[in-house]
Amino acid sequence: MNKRRVDLTVNNRAVSMMVEPRLSLADALRGELGLTGTHLGCEHGVCGACTIIVDSDPVRGCLMLAVQAEGAEIVTIEGATPVVGLSEIQAALREFHGLQCGFCTPGMVMVLHHLFSNNPVPSDSEIREALSGQLCRCTGYQGIVNAAKAVAARHMHQNVQPRETSQDHRE
Amino acid sequence: MAIGEPIVRVEDERFLRGEGRFIADYALPRMVEAHILRSPYAHATIRSIGLDQALALPGVHAVLTCDDLPEGLPPIHCRIPTHGDLSPYLQYPLALGKVRYVGEPVAVIVADTRAIAEDAAELVELDFDPLPAVTDPAAALAADAEQVHEAGNLAGRWGFDLGDVSGALEAATFMVSDRFSIQRHTAMPMETRGLLAYYDVGRGLLDIYGPTKVVHTNRNLLATMLRMGEAEIRMIEPDVGGSFGARGEFYPEDFLIPFAAIKLRRPVRWIEDRVEHFAAINHSRDCVFDVTVAADADGIITAFDVKLVTDMGGYIRTHGDVVPSHAGASFPGPYRVRNYRLDAMTVMTNKTPTGTYRAPGMFEANFARERAIDRLAQKMGMERAELRRKNLILPEQMPWHVGTESVKRPTIFDSGNFPLIFDRATDAFGWSLPYQREVDGWKRGRGMCALVEPSGLGPFEGVRIEVDQHGRVQIFSGSSNQGQGHETVLAQIASEVLTVPMEKVRVRHGDTGIITFGGGTYASRTAIIGGNAVYSASISVRTKALDAASRRFGIPVEELDLREGAIWHGLNNEPVAKIGDIARMLMPGNQEILQTPSAGNIPDNDGLVVTSYVRAVSAGAAVFAVHLADVLVDPATGETRVERYMVACDVGRQINPMIVEGQIVGGVAQGLGGTFLEELTYNEEGQLTTGTFTDYLMPNIYDMPPVTSLVFEESPATTNALGVKGVGEVGPSGVAAAVGNAIADALGTSVGLNTLPLTPQRVIEAIGFEVGA
Ligand code: FES
Ligand code: FES
Numbered sequence: 001m002n003k004r005r006v007d008l009t010v011n012n013r014a015v016s017m018m019v020e021p022r023l024s025l026a027d028a029l030r031g032e033l034g035l036t037g038t039h040l041g042c043e044h045g046v047c048g049a050c051t052i053i054v055d056s057d058p059v060r061g062c063l064m065l066a067v068q069a070e071g072a073e074i075v076t077i078e079g080a081t082p083v084v085g086l087s088e089i090q091a092a093l094r095e096f097h098g099l100q101c102g103f104c105t106p107g108m109v110m111v112l113h114h115l116f117s118n119n120p121v122p123s124d125s126e127i128r129e130a131l132s133g134q135l136c137r138c139t140g141y142q143g144i145v146n147a148a149k150a151v152a153a154r155h156m157h158q159n160v161q162p163r164e165t166s167q168d169h170r171e
Numbered sequence: 172m173a174i175g176e177p178i179v180r181v182e183d184e185r186f187l188r189g190e191g192r193f194i195a196d197y198a199l200p201r202m203v204e205a206h207i208l209r210s211p212y213a214h215a216t217i218r219s220i221g222l223d224q225a226l227a228l229p230g231v232h233a234v235l236t237c238d239d240l241p242e243g244l245p246p247i248h249c250r251i252p253t254h255g256d257l258s259p260y261l262q263y264p265l266a267l268g269k270v271r272y273v274g275e276p277v278a279v280i281v282a283d284t285r286a287i288a289e290d291a292a293e294l295v296e297l298d299f300d301p302l303p304a305v306t307d308p309a310a311a312l313a314a315d316a317e318q319v320h321e322a323g324n325l326a327g328r329w330g331f332d333l334g335d336v337s338g339a340l341e342a343a344t345f346m347v348s349d350r351f352s353i354q355r356h357t358a359m360p361m362e363t364r365g366l367l368a369y370y371d372v373g374r375g376l377l378d379i380y381g382p383t384k385v386v387h388t389n390r391n392l393l394a395t396m397l398r399m400g401e402a403e404i405r406m407i408e409p410d411v412g413g414s415f416g417a418r419g420e421f422y423p424e425d426f427l428i429p430f431a432a433i434k435l436r437r438p439v440r441w442i443e444d445r446v447e448h449f450a451a452i453n454h455s456r457d458c459v460f461d462v463t464v465a466a467d468a469d470g471i472i473t474a475f476d477v478k479l480v481t482d483m484g485g486y487i488r489t490h491g492d493v494v495p496s497h498a499g500a501s502f503p504g505p506y507r508v509r510n511y512r513l514d515a516m517t518v519m520t521n522k523t524p525t526g527t528y529r530a531p532g533m534f535e536a537n538f539a540r541e542r543a544i545d546r547l548a549q550k551m552g553m554e555r556a557e558l559r560r561k562n563l564i565l566p567e568q569m570p571w572h573v574g575t576e577s578v579k580r581p582t583i584f585d586s587g588n589f590p591l592i593f594d595r596a597t598d599a600f601g602w603s604l605p606y607q608r609e610v611d612g613w614k615r616g617r618g619m620c621a622l623v624e625p626s627g628l629g630p631f632e633g634v635r636i637e638v639d640q641h642g643r644v645q646i647f648s649g650s651s652n653q654g655q656g657h658e659t660v661l662a663q664i665a666s667e668v669l670t671v672p673m674e675k676v677r678v679r680h681g682d683t684g685i686i687t688f689g690g691g692t693y694a695s696r697t698a699i700i701g702g703n704a705v706y707s708a709s710i711s712v713r714t715k716a717l718d719a720a721s722r723r724f725g726i727p728v729e730e731l732d733l734r735e736g737a738i739w740h741g742l743n744n745e746p747v748a749k750i751g752d753i754a755r756m757l758m759p760g761n762q763e764i765l766q767t768p769s770a771g772n773i774p775d776n777d778g779l780v781v782t783s784y785v786r787a788v789s790a791g792a793a794v795f796a797v798h799l800a801d802v803l804v805d806p807a808t809g810e811t812r813v814e815r816y817m818v819a820c821d822v823g824r825q826i827n828p829m830i831v832e833g834q835i836v837g838g839v840a841q842g843l844g845g846t847f848l849e850e851l852t853y854n855e856e857g858q859l860t861t862g863t864f865t866d867y868l869m870p871n872i873y874d875m876p877p878v879t880s881l882v883f884e885e886s887p888a889t890t891n892a893l894g895v896k897g898v899g900e901v902g903p904s905g906v907a908a909a910v911g912n913a914i915a916d917a918l919g920t921s922v923g924l925n926t927l928p929l930t931p932q933r934v935i936e937a938i939g940f941e942v943g944a
Contacts, residue, residue, distance in 0.1 A: 022286070036196040037189020039412075041361045042445040046864035049361060077189030090187040094179050097833045101654025102186025103362040103412025109187060131872045135864070137361045137413050138654050140840030141872045143833060 008069045010035070011079030019066040026050040026061030028069075029076060037077035037106045041135065048134035051107040052076050058114045077106035080113045088154075089113055092147035100138035107134050112148055120160040121152050173666040174893075177829035178673060180659040182652075191410040194365035194381040199438040202367070203232055205431055206288035207424060207441065208278040208295055209450060210270035213304035213521040213857020214317070217268055220278060221296030228294060230287040233435055235279040235427070237265040244396060247421055250388055252579045253491035254329040259322035260519060262486035264426040270299070271319055271485035272523050273858055274450025276423045281431055281439060304857030308459075308482045308518035319485060319519040326483055327492055327517040331499070333574045334510035339474035343465035347546040351539035352926040353907070355457035355482065356849035358528045359869060360653070362412020363443040364452070366424060368432035375403060379429055382406040383651050383681055384419020385691035390683045392421050393429060404429075408681025414653035415841065416527035416693065417453045420489045424451075449862040453526030454851055457482040458495060460539035464546075470553050472562045474510035475540070477502055483517050484524040492517050493578055494525065497625075498532030500577035504540050505589050505623045505795055506562040511574070521857040527693070529841060530900040533624060534907060541620040541908035542915075542925065549921050555912070556597055559621050563589040570790075570889070583790035584623055586886040587821060593621060596797035596819030599881050606801070608917075613803040615814070616917025620798040620905035624820075626897025627699030627791040627890070631784050632690040634704040636665065636712050638779040640758075642736055642751030644669060644676045649689020650701035651681035655899065656830040657697050661705045663826055664893070668709035671736040671750065688784060695794075695897025698826055700787045703891045708783035716753045716779060723756060723764045724748070754779035792888035792896040796820035798905035800876075802913040806938055809931030811914060813843065813876040818905070820880075823887040823896040831898050835880040838902015844870045846907040847928050 003018040010033060017032045024043070029035045029052070041049035043062045050061035053075040081087060086094065089112045099105045108131065115122055115130040122130070127148045136144065185191050222234045246261035266275050278295060282288035303317045310316060311324040318324060340346065366381035377399065382389050386406040394401040411418065424441060432439040443451065461478040481495040499513045528534075548555040564571045566588040573582040597603065597619075608615055633649040646661055662676040669676075679685055690700060713733050720738040721728040724747055732739045737746035738753065748756075756763040757779045764776070801814040818835050825831050848868040852860045861867040887894025911924050914934060923937030 020286070030195075035189075036193075037191075039193065039362070040195070041363075041412075042864050044445065044863055044865070047361060081188045086184060086187055093187055094183040097180070097829050099183060099186055100656065100833060100837060101361065101411065101413045102182070102191050103193065103360075103654075105186045105191075106189045109189075128872050133871075135361065135869055135871060137359060137415070137841070137869065138837045139833060140836040140838075140870075140878060141875050142836045142878060145872070 004067050006066055006070050008071060009073045011075060017066070021065065021067050023066045024062050025064040025066045025069050028066035029061060035076050035078050039103055039106055041103065046135065049104050049107045051110045051134070053110060053114055058111050077109055080109060089116060089151055092151045093144065096143045096147035096150060098139060098143035098147040104134060104136040108136065108144055116151060117163045120155040120162055124149065127152065173663040173673060174826055176663070176827065178659060178663060178827055180656050181662060181673065182656065182658045193362055193412055194367065194409045195442045197367050197380050197409060198440065199367065199369055202438040202440055203281050203283060203435065204285040204288055205428060205439050205441040206280045206285060206292055207276050207427070207447070208280060208292045209447070210266060210273060210275040210277050212270055212299055212301050213273050214302040214319070215270050215299040216302065217266060217270065218298040218300055221298070224294040225280065225291040228287065228291045230283040231291045232281045233431070234291070234295065235431060235434065236277070237267050240265060247423065247426070247489065248392055249487060249491040250489045251491045251493050253327070254496060255327045257326055257487040257491055260320055260326050260487040262423065262488060262524065264423040272521055274523055275485065276427065279427050279431055281435060285442065304521040304855065306520055306522060306853045306855060306857050308480050308520060311518050311520050319521055324519045325516060326487065326519050328515065330513040330515050331575050332512045336474045336476050336510045336512040339510040340463065340465050340476060343473060344468040345466045345547060345551050346463060347543055347550055348463040349543055349546060349925060351460045351462060351542060353456045353458050353535040353538060354927045355454050355851040356845050357452060357454045357851065358415035358417035360413025360415060360418050363445055363448045364418055364424070365440070365442040366428040367438060367440040368429040369438040370433045370436065372436050377404045377429055377433065378407065379404065380407045380409055382419060382425065383408045383411045383653055384414055384693060386651060386681050386683050387649060387689040388691060389421045389425060393426065396426055397429070405684040407684065408651050411653040415529040416531060417455070418653065419651070420453060420526055422451065445864065446862055449867065450523055450859055453488060453490070454484060454523045455494060455525055455528035455531065456535055456845065457525060458498070458535055462539050462543045464543045466547055466551065470551060470558050470561050472506055472508050475503055475508055476512045479513065479515040481517050482520050482522065482525070484520060484522040486524040488524045488526050490526040494527055494531045496532065496577040498536040500573065500575040500582045501533060501623065501625060502536045502540060503573060504537065505564055505621050507564045507568065508562070522853055529838065530624065530904040533622065533900065533904045534842065534845060537620055537622045537905050538907040538911065538927065542911050545912045545915060546921060556602055556619065560590060560593055563593060565590065580628070580789040582625070584793035585790060585889045587793060587795045588886055589795045591885060592795050592819060592821045592883055593797055595883065596799060596881065599819065600799040600817050602799065610803060613805050614917040616802050616804065616913040616915065618800050618909045618911065618913030618916055620908035620912065622796050622905045624794045624796060624901050624904050625791050626695035626794055626900065627787060628694035629690050629696050629700065629787055631786045632700035632704045633686055633688045633782070633784040634701065634708050635686050635780065635782040636708045638712060638750055638754040640751050640755040642671060642675060642749055644671055646676065646678045646705060647685040648678060648680040648701055648705070649686050650697045651692045653692065655697065655834065656827065657701065660698055660826050660830060661701060664702055664705045665709045668706065668713060669736070669750065670734050695899035698895050699792055699891055699897050700785060702826065702895060703893055704783050704785040706893055707785055708781045711781040711783060712779060715781060716750055719753050719757055719764055720748055788890035790890065792823060792890050794820055794822060794896045794898065794901055796901045796905060798909035800909040800913045802910060802917060804914055804917040804934060806918070809934035811847065811929065811934060813910060816876045817879045817881060818901060820901050821883040821885045822898050824884050824894040825882060826895060828882065831882055832880045834898045835902045836878045838900065839878045839906055840870050840875055842903035842906025843874060845903065845927065846910050850928055
């Protein structure tokens with residue numbers, strides 16, 4: 001099958017790849033770029049394990065074709081993770097036992113990462129809404145919600161403001 | 172003190188960073204990918220399979236069918252003792268002559284990529300003669316039923332007849348009879364299965380990445396099927412995204428992928444997709460109980476009379492009939508009922524074969540028994556908790572022999588103070604406090620389930636502990652891990668005994684290359700049997716280190732002590748040696764302790780290394796638990812909302828309370844899925860009609876009530892040195908029962924709510940029946 005060239009930015013790096021038009025974005029990130037932290041739990045858009053950030057919005061990587069990502073700016077779990085150790089959200093998930101098998105975890109981290117960058121002190125119902133498209137078979141969600149609430153409470157205490165959502169650097 | 176601490180898990184960091192290594196993340200040079208072509212028919216005779224077009228597609232390397240299987244290949248062996256001979260029902264890796272369920276493997280296509288292999292699958296010409304599909308056990312048992320196998324649709328029939336059931340039924344003052352159905356559903360881990368097999372042709376060695384759960388058992392099974400030496404095959408567990416009983420059994424693919432790798436002399440990887448998973452993974456539950464429960468005028472339950480019919484699907488797999496077997500053996504639950512009769516039938520149908528799913532047989536039996544007990548209480552006019560309390564097995568009756576057996580092991584509850592835990596549970600929940608029965612037009616109800624969950628089954632577990640010169644401890648465990656937290660739990664035990672910090676302890680598992688024998692992970696056994704193996708090996712390491720220090724420094728061993736990872740003498744300010752120094756002294760060839768290893772043998776200088784195999788007591792460790800729920804029901808729509816949920820249980824001793832709670836809460840979520848949402852349904856042609864996540868609904872965050880776990884350490888297990896009991900299956904086990912009882916209480920009905928899942932439709936159907944009607 002004819003391959004097409006796609007140029008995009010992944011985790012702040014310009015990359016280009018040659019892909020079949022039918023290849024999903026998640027498969028391309030995993031297979032072409034070796035970013036295997038993005039997981040595939042269903043490949044039909046329900047479980048949320050493949051969630052990545054595309055142009056500032058959470059997107060299911062299994063439902064988007066790689067060729068649709070031309071020019072896009074993408075953040076994967078690898079980009080949402082510090083060089084060493086854990087981000088605040090990740091550390092809270094560990095502290096509150098918000099993961100067991102860890103398969104759904106990158107997707108969970110990505111939606112929470114997105115939530116907290118836009119809304120540092122989300123309400124309980126905003127937290128639940130953000131997580132409502134993610135399936136976890138292990139935890140029953142309680143630890144995940146508790147982790148997110150703890151981060152929100154800490155932010156409230158520290159008076160954290162939303163991150164500037166400037167996209168100028170993409171031009 | 173590491174045991175009993177809610178230590179954060181050592182495995183978490185890699186998962187949170189996206190650095191877990193799941194099977195789809197593995198690749199090898201020259202690797203090709205496999206796709207399994209599966210039967211589109213539920214029941215059909217295979218006339219021919221045309222491969223020409225598929226083979227002609229560029230990028231396709233091979234298409235293997237049953238004609239390629241080795242001559243004399245046995246079917247996939249059942250690893251568990253069964254009731255009667257089930258061998259006529261075993262499955263071959265590829266269908267031979269006939270297909271018996273939609274999804275049965277028919278061919279393996281190997282190509283450069285998964286996408287090409289799937290394209291090629293479209294080009295395979297299947298010439299099949301469809302036969303009528305048998306989709307229901309009742310129909311399967313009819314005289315003129317289509318036969319799924321030549322041996323007949325009734326695969327097994329067995330039971331118990333303990334005490335005098337007929338006499339008790341005749342003498343009963345109160346009696347309730349009812350039918351309870353538990354729908355087909357299954358584990359559905361978030362990660363699908365996958366395998367990567369690599370055959371080193373020159374050395375004749377086969378490495379397989381992807382197996383889990385029971386890797387040693389699977390390795391031995393594959394060695395028999397491939398006629399290879401057991402140690403010539405290495406099965407290696409990657410990070411695994413959940414099993415819950417289903418994943419990690421030996422499936423057709425566990426033969427087919429290594430077989431293809433040998434045949435093609437190239438690494439072959441197969442990654443299951445979700446739709447495939449629905450048809451291929453063991454299904455579970457799917458059974459019907461006819462229950463009669465009898466009581467005397469004082470509310471003493473005098474008999475259980477039970478018929479159990481289980482739909483096994485198209486073949487008997489590695490689990491045999493263990494699910495109905497456990498259900499039957501433990502049906503009487505925590506009650507001291509001596510008259511118990513069971514008539515169990517296992518029936519073949521043209522559906523996906525079945526196996527275990529977390530709390531196998533117990534979720535089912537608890538639902539049937541506890542719903543029947545609520546009915547009985549209604550009929551007697553006795554308070555529901557009081558009826559249960561009256562009939563609990565008493566502490567002085569421990570160990571309690573139920574009188575039944577499952578998989579050739581007697582059902583025995585080793586220990587427990589059931590009434591004490593029951594009282595604490597009902598107090599903590601506020602069971603007897605009055606509650607508002609109506610809230611904004613919704614009706615509130617309260618329900619409970621008392622249960623005993625057997626745990627820690629299976630013959631043995633093994634571990635080798637190695638301490639290196641730097642004082643680092645490696646644990647090579649024969650068990651496996653699919654997310655439960657075993658890397659943390661096992662490390663905690665060694666850390667405690669060896670007095671080294673958690674950071675210095677590493678746990679490796681699920682790899683036949685690291686330890687000769689292993690049991691694996693199932694039946695909530697790892698903390699118990701795997702944990703006790705680590706405990707026993709750690710104690711031996713300590714003894715060995717103290718003995719070595721005693722000889723090296725000439726100090727009587729009684730005066731030495733292991734603390735803070737070092738050997739101390741009395742109240743001295745400095746340690747005699749660090750544990751790493753002792754490990755160095757004990758390295759073979761080191762002469763610091765043994766001057767002249769004469770005669771070539773080095774009896775003691777074999778490292779600070781201990782291998783320990785611990786035998787399990789066959790009855791395991793019994794966990795008593797009480798599930799309690801408050802629900803709200805909208806009588807107009809049948810919609811149900813669980814308001815609050817509590818699980819109280821006695822686990823003997825906790826190794827990591829945070830992990831215990833996580834197991835319980837996560838288990839309740841799965842139980843709620845089975846209670847309200849999840850169902851694998853088939854149409855008359857035997858096609859699975861709920862084969863994606865859009866039709867098969869699993870609990871999301873909005874489906875979860877607040878869940879409280881109340882964990883007691885009242886009665887340590889008497890069957891293992893640590894005193895621990897397994898907590899993996901307590902969570903789901905009682906959910907359908909407690910919730911079903913709560914809905915019935917809300918509606919004030921004594922009819923209905925016998926069939927899972929409890930959909931709004933079924934809830935509405937239960938409205939309008941008066942108590943006692
Ligand atoms: S893999 Fe994309 S939503 Fe499930
Ligand atoms: S931690 Fe296993 S699926 Fe969420």
